[in-house]
Amino acid sequence: xxxxxxxxxxxxxxxxxxxxxxxxxxxxxxxxxxxxxxxxxxxxxxxxxxxxxxxxxxxxxxxxxxxxxxxxxxxxxxxxxxxxxxxxxxxxxxxxxxxxxxxxxxxxxxxxxxxxxxxxxxxxxxxxxxxxxxxxxxxxxxxxxxxxxxxxxxxxxxxxxxxxxxxxxxxxxxxxxxxxxxxxxxxxxxxxxxxxxxxxxxxxxxxxxxxxxxxxxxxxxxxxxxxxxxxxxxxxxxxxxxxxxxxxxxxxxxxxxxxxxxxxxxxxxxxxxxxxxxxx
Numbered sequence: 001x002x003x004x005x006x007x008x009x010x011x012x013x014x015x016x017x018x019x020x021x022x023x024x025x026x027x028x029x030x031x032x033x034x035x036x037x038x039x040x041x042x043x044x045x046x047x048x049x050x051x052x053x054x055x056x057x058x059x060x061x062x063x064x065x066x067x068x069x070x071x072x073x074x075x076x077x078x079x080x081x082x083x084x085x086x087x088x089x090x091x092x093x094x095x096x097x098x099x100x101x102x103x104x105x106x107x108x109x110x111x112x113x114x115x116x117x118x119x120x121x122x123x124x125x126x127x128x129x130x131x132x133x134x135x136x137x138x139x140x141x142x143x144x145x146x147x148x149x150x151x152x153x154x155x156x157x158x159x160x161x162x163x164x165x166x167x168x169x170x171x172x173x174x175x176x177x178x179x180x181x182x183x184x185x186x187x188x189x190x191x192x193x194x195x196x197x198x199x200x201x202x203x204x205x206x207x208x209x210x211x212x213x214x215x216x217x218x219x220x221x222x223x224x225x226x227x228x229x230x231x232x233x234x235x236x237x238x239x240x241x242x243x244x245x246x247x248x249x250x251x252x253x254x255x256x257x258x259x260x261x262x263x264x265x266x267x268x269x270x271x272x273x274x275x276x277x278x279x280x
Contacts, residue, residue, distance in 0.1 A: 114182035
């Protein structure tokens with residue numbers, strides 16, 4: 001292991017911590033100006049132990065500290081998966097992206113595989129940013145910006161905690177469990193996007209016709225009909241109260257007349273029978 005890299009990093013550790021804070025604040029400002037809603041932004045400066053493991057596992061890949069691109073890390077957690085590319089587009093506009101060292105983990109999985117999904121961009125300050133006094137000393141430094149959704153982040157954190165800390169106990173069945181969970185969370189990401197789009201979809205309500213003022217009836221001069229007598233007078237009265245009510249009234253009067261008529265007939269018949277009995 002190249003101990004000179006570790007020693008140099010120890011000497012410049014405070015410098016990289018300052019760069020970490022500067023980059024985090026700058027990224028937050030850029031996202032805020034563009035009004036891009038995100039869940040959170042986290043930053044970290046690589047620890048000495050982490051750097052030692054990285055250099056040891058890389059063999060002779062690293063001979064200078066400046067070749068290590070993730071000494072400073074920024075992690076952007078979005079609410080939805082489709083916001084990853086939106087954030088990445090903005091990062092590409094604001095910084096110089098080292099495409100050779102950047103990697104899109106989403107494109108590394110085969111279509112029938114599920115697993116770690118994240119976009120890693122290695123960036124430098126832009127020429128305009130590097131001219132500013134507060135950033136000038138960091139113009140040669142690189143930072144790794146990771147962008148992933150909150151569900152992808154949850155899976156990655158749990159998977160890293162369980163698997164990489166317990167390599168001896170990780171079986172093929174365990175890896176299958178992780179893969180199934182990754183597939184479920186990928187599906188959940190898409191479903192959350194659908195729900196969001198349904199909620200944000202503009203509602204189209206029918207336009208009601210503009211209310212027009214009601215036309216007031218023109219008052220007409222009423223002319224009283226000539227006074228009538230008998231049936232003609234009754235006809236006018238019937239028409240004034242309505243035919244339905246008039247029909248009921250007429251039927252009632254007619255039933256009374258029938259009752260009187262039949263009662264008088266019965267009374268007359270009773271008198272005749274009574275006379276026959278008396279003189280019989």
